[in-house]
Amino acid sequence: MSPIRAGFLVACLLVTTCSPAAAKPGPSADEVADARQEVRQRTKELGTAAARLAAAQARLDTLAAAAERQVEAYNGEKVRLARAEQTHRDALARMAAAEQRVMGAQADVAEIAAQTYGGFDVRSPILGMIGNDDFLHRVSVLQQMGGERGLILDRSRDMRTVATILREHAEQAFRDQQEAARRAEAAKLAAEKAVAEQQRETRQLVTVKRGLESELDSARSQAERLARARQAALERSTYARYSLATGSSRGDAAANWALSQLGKPYVWAADGPSSYDCSGLTMRAWERAGIRLDHWTGTQWTSGPHVPISQLRRGDLLFFGYVSSDPGTIHHVGMYIGKGLMVHAPQTGDVVRVASMWRRDLVGATRPAG
Numbered sequence: 001m002s003p004i005r006a007g008f009l010v011a012c013l014l015v016t017t018c019s020p021a022a023a024k025p026g027p028s029a030d031e032v033a034d035a036r037q038e039v040r041q042r043t044k045e046l047g048t049a050a051a052r053l054a055a056a057q058a059r060l061d062t063l064a065a066a067a068e069r070q071v072e073a074y075n076g077e078k079v080r081l082a083r084a085e086q087t088h089r090d091a092l093a094r095m096a097a098a099e100q101r102v103m104g105a106q107a108d109v110a111e112i113a114a115q116t117y118g119g120f121d122v123r124s125p126i127l128g129m130i131g132n133d134d135f136l137h138r139v140s141v142l143q144q145m146g147g148e149r150g151l152i153l154d155r156s157r158d159m160r161t162v163a164t165i166l167r168e169h170a171e172q173a174f175r176d177q178q179e180a181a182r183r184a185e186a187a188k189l190a191a192e193k194a195v196a197e198q199q200r201e202t203r204q205l206v207t208v209k210r211g212l213e214s215e216l217d218s219a220r221s222q223a224e225r226l227a228r229a230r231q232a233a234l235e236r237s238t239y240a241r242y243s244l245a246t247g248s249s250r251g252d253a254a255a256n257w258a259l260s261q262l263g264k265p266y267v268w269a270a271d272g273p274s275s276y277d278c279s280g281l282t283m284r285a286w287e288r289a290g291i292r293l294d295h296w297t298g299t300q301w302t303s304g305p306h307v308p309i310s311q312l313r314r315g316d317l318l319f320f321g322y323v324s325s326d327p328g329t330i331h332h333v334g335m336y337i338g339k340g341l342m343v344h345a346p347q348t349g350d351v352v353r354v355a356s357m358w359r360r361d362l363v364g365a366t367r368p369a370g
Helices: 003-018 029-117 132-244 249-259 278-288
Strands: 317-321 330-338 341-344 353-356 362-366
Touching: 029 132, 132 353, 249 278, 249 330, 249 341, 278 330, 278 341
Parallel strands: none
Antiparallel strands: 317 330, 317 362, 330 341, 341 353
8 A cells, every 4th residue: 555545544544533523514504593583583473472461461450440340339239229128128117007007097987987877876874974965975075086086097098108109119219229230230240251251361372472482492492502503513623623633642532532522512410421511521531531530520630640731731631710729619620622722511501612721710730640
């Protein structure tokens, strides 16, 4: 085999082995644009639904207030109906009393008539009186008693007439109040029905709005996922040359493998194969290089000699803490790939990506040793 052909095969082997992820294309710019357009469309639909829901809620509030007024009007009519019923009962009681008085007066008059015209002998002694003078006095007393009973009878009849009028008025008022109560109840029921229908419409709009919110969240997640995946693909393309950079053989293997994971999501406490957190990614990368690390920045920091920043090699671990002079504050780790860059799993909502190593919280570096 010629030297040129052999060199070509070695180069192909290196590219294939060191950056397998670079061969996988990411989403196109059009796909990302379409996903973002979908987000805008869903946002517009959600805005429309929110406006409709607000209008429906306003209608519901208006109808509920109207229903409350109708309910209170109905309550008022019920109170007035109860009073009309009591007035009617009182009128009937007065009517009954008047009837009793009329019947009593009629009985007295009937008794006088019976005594006067029914064979009563005015010559017989009454009231302990005797003689002719007594007789004349008896006739006068009976006539006076009859006149008084007639007046009583007339007054009783007048009272009965008044009681009858009052009863008729009370009965009419009661009937009118019953009709008013029926109208009030019908208005109340109509108002309650309108409120119930508006409540159903409002609930339906709430359901629609929630569905659109869910669709918008999905569209946003999809757009963000595609954007991250495209960015990762661009990074793989841009930084593929770092897979062929020189360094320790194990460090190169670890760095190359870590770069093959670009675009995979950050998940807390994950260590692959589909997602990672920061120390999970570096643990798996160095595992591919034959060195076992713990899934913890604390022991990864002490997994080998600390190296000056000026002497970094590919695969070295970069540590970040709240206080740059205190490794005990370490909270993040990345892997150096050359040219001031690192590959790392940043945080929740992000993906494995290439980034600058130059951060204010850079603590130092470690070169894992077997």
